[in-house]
Amino acid sequence: xxxxxxxxxxxxxxxxxxxxxxxxxxxxxxxxxxxxxxxxxxxxxxxxxxxxxxxxxxxxxxxxxxxxxxxxxxxxxxxxxxxxxxxxxxxxxxxxxxxxxxxxxxxxxxxxxxxxxxxxxxxxxxxxxxxxxxxxxxxxxxxxxxxxxxxxxxxxxxxxxxxxxxxxxxxxxxxxxxxxxxxxxxxxxxxxxxxxxxxxxxxxxxxxxxxxxxxxxxxxxxxxx
Ligand SMILES: [Zn+2]
Ligand SMILES: [Zn+2]
Numbered sequence: 001x002x003x004x005x006x007x008x009x010x011x012x013x014x015x016x017x018x019x020x021x022x023x024x025x026x027x028x029x030x031x032x033x034x035x036x037x038x039x040x041x042x043x044x045x046x047x048x049x050x051x052x053x054x055x056x057x058x059x060x061x062x063x064x065x066x067x068x069x070x071x072x073x074x075x076x077x078x079x080x081x082x083x084x085x086x087x088x089x090x091x092x093x094x095x096x097x098x099x100x101x102x103x104x105x106x107x108x109x110x111x112x113x114x115x116x117x118x119x120x121x122x123x124x125x126x127x128x129x130x131x132x133x134x135x136x137x138x139x140x141x142x143x144x145x146x147x148x149x150x151x152x153x154x155x156x157x158x159x160x161x162x163x164x165x166x167x168x169x170x171x172x173x174x175x176x177x178x179x180x181x182x183x184x185x186x187x188x189x190x191x192x193x194x195x196x197x198x199x200x201x202x203x204x205x206x207x208x209x210x211x212x213x214x215x216x217x218x219x220x221x222x223x224x225x
Pocket of ligand 2: 203
């Protein structure tokens with residue numbers, strides 16, 4: 001996106017997106033076209049331009065390992081600076097601060113695209129940064145119950161835990177089908193025990209939506225939230 005969007009316009013687009021995202025999660029219906037036409041009236045760009053911008057916002061959600069609004073396939077030509085601004089605006093609109101990753105990860109992708117990337121010096125003493133990140137208080141009994149239920153195996157691929165931890169436990173992670181950051185509950189009907197590979201794939205994989213629907217089918221205790 002080479003044309004200049006003011007932060008105010010970007011903010012309005014992100015706010016509209018966050019509203020759609022939350023409506024979708026809560027089963028509230030909405031018409032995307034109406035949202036674009038409202039933005040179009042306010043800022044004077046075509047509806048198509050807003051649809052495309054929404055797909056850029058989906059791309060930032062996908063970098064964050066989150067679900068995006070269905071039908072708005074991530075469009076990745078968004079610069080790292082814009083990705084960082086969008087991520088910050090998402091945090092503000094959602095009223096939570098998730099660990100910032102969009103700028104870093106989109107920079108990684110663009111450096112990887114360079115034909116020739118000389119071996120970097122890196123940073124000998126990385127600077128400390130501090131941020132106020134939103135955390136969710138979870139119930140240890142929920143994790144314990146789901147882990148007992150899984151009995152050392154991944155509930156997605158059925159494989160055994162890839163290794164035993166130093167504490168002697170099979171290493172299996174907990175994934176919330178509806179993310180806590182999306183308003184999901186910390187209950188056994190929203191949590192699955194996954195091996196690290198399946199867990200990463202369910203957040204970042206190209207076929208994550210297929211995996212997610214398979215989980216709901218396979219694990220009878222799971223309930224769509
Ligand atoms: Zn697995
Ligand atoms: Zn997860």
